[in-house]
Amino acid sequence: MSAALRQRLERAIARHGVPGASLALWHKQELHEAAAGSANLRAQIAATPDTLFQIGSITKLFTATLILGLAADGALALDQPVAELLPGFALADTDAARQVTVRQLLCHSGGMDGDFFKPHGRGEDRIARYVADCRDLPQLHPPGALFSYCNSGYVILGRIIELLTGTHWDRALKERLLRPLGLRETKSLAEEAIRFRCAIGHAPHPDTGAMDITPIAYLAQSNAPAGSTVMATARDVIGFARALFGMGGALVPPLPAALVQDMQQPQIAVPPHYPMRHWGLGPKIFDWNGVRGFGHDGVTIGQQSFLRVIPERDLAIVLLTNGGDANGLYEDFIGTLLSELADIGLPRLPAAQPGAVTDRAVYTGTYEKLSARIHITEADGALQSRSEVNIDFLGGFRPMTLRLEPVDAALWLAPVPDSAMPYPIRFLDFGADGRPAYLHMGLRAYRRVA
Structure with missing residues (x-):
């Protein structure tokens, strides 16, 4: 199956102008892998199943799992105000800073502006300094009132992890999650990832329009808990997903069943034009004609990632890419796999109705x-x-x-x-x-x- 997947992936990335991609597929207790194209067009490095790609915001599932582990240890409560866990925590809206909870940050309903990417250096205090600067973040809506994707909230969660574990986020990730699960091909620091074959992002060159490597390799390192730095192989992401969703793997130590159920339950509705219906405590929650699924996507500098998990069908798919029309590749390639393996069709947007509105x-x-x-x-x-x-x-x-x-x-x-x-x-x-x-x-x- 892997050879056939590779041939199909090669044709698909050519159709969508994607320089390189890596795929891992778990189905019926078997792992299948494929890779195609280039990890780095300029250096002429081929993409292989061993290539580390940036997984972007799939990292948020790792951060959420660390938070749930701390909840299992009794170090925090999900409905506890963040201000009780972070001394001096402040937002531009002082009432919101007092009210916002851990649960609301996990499901993107905290309400503060989430697109705060100011660099705070490379030191071990970078996340602490980022959170200190959140005192100027404006509030888009009251906590819990609305879903709005929030990177800032996950960096704040990363700081909670640091304070409660007594170490920096990268080490907590490694010691509490990656090492116990045997995820040896997942790295949050460039100096660790460089020992592996690594993909770099690509974008059209501003002068020629030809696909070229991006001039910036990473987003700000202070945004790491939200997804700015972590790189992994597709098979490592599959291994994590299997453990998180109980598909022949298990977290070490395991989360209590009540917390796992809470994570997978809808926490807030997403506006209805999006492919997912709700957001859980970390994952997107899909409803494909009665078939329940979970997942997350990620976007960094010239790289995109996709994770889809359907526990009841023993199916998990990870697609990692490094440029081009990655969304089109997902719709085309992953959409076809979901149809073939799970009889699932991706939702389509309704057609426009030109006369539907008269008062514009x-x-x-x-x-x-x-x-x-x-x-x-x-x-x-x-x-x-x-x-x-x-x-x-x-x-x-x-x-x-x-x-x-x-x-x-x-x-x-x-x-x-x-x-x-x-x-x-x-x-x-x-x-x-x-x-x-x-x-x-x-x-x-x-x-x-x-």
Whole structure:
């Protein structure tokens, strides 16, 4: 099966312009692996199953597991306010800083702005200094009121881990999780990963448009608990997933059954246009026509990762990539595997209904968070979206005006050039004046400011 998977993966990455990819598939008590393409186009290093890729925000499942382990030890309670665990913890909203709980950080409902990527150096105090700077983070919504993906919350969880274990996050990860599980090909520090074959991210060169390695290898190291630095082989991620979801593996020491059940239960609803229905204590929760699944994705500098787990079908899939149309590759390649092995079809966005909305003026305005400001305007009888990005790691972002087409009063689609799939935008919390308080896109809430 692995040879056939490799051939299919080679064809798929060519279709989607992905330089290199590594796949691990666990099904019916067997592990299958495949890799294709290049780990580094410039150095001409081939991608193999032994290649470490950046797993990005899949790291959040590791951080969540460490937190659940501390809860099992009695060192913290999931509904305990963060301020009780972090002396001096502060946010721009002092009430929110007093109220936000560990559970809310785990399921991205804490409400503080999550896209805070200010570098804080490479020292062992980098996470502590990051959390100290969270005192200036604005609040997008009250704690627990809404789902909005929050990297900052997971760095704060990383600091809780440091204080309760008495060591820095990298060491806690290694000693409490990686080493007991035998995950020898998962590394959070570049000086450890360099002993392995490593993938680097790729992006179009700003002058030629040809795919080239990215000028920056990693996101800020202070964001490590949220996913900025960890690299792993696909098979190591499968090993972790099998242990976490009880598929022929087990955490060491095991989590109490009640905590495992809590982790896998819906904690907060995700706006309905996204592929997942809810978020748990770490994982996304999917409902594919009655088949329950879990997972997480990750995005770093030129690299993307995907994890899907269906315990009732004894199926887990990990796809690690280093550039190109990784989302298209996921829809194409992983979508086909899920259909073949689990009779699951990935959900599709509904079609636009041009006459669904007549009063477009109520949507116009400016919506923002730390990472971007989005202007919604009306022109020639249609809504338009234009983004100003405040965080542009590669310096290649070009503002683009997109025409929005309604599905209904809340959900709109933005057709994107060179993409077969439109970008969904949902408006939330309509007031008495008919105007929405939030725009939700890319799993994030943008608060109306004008």
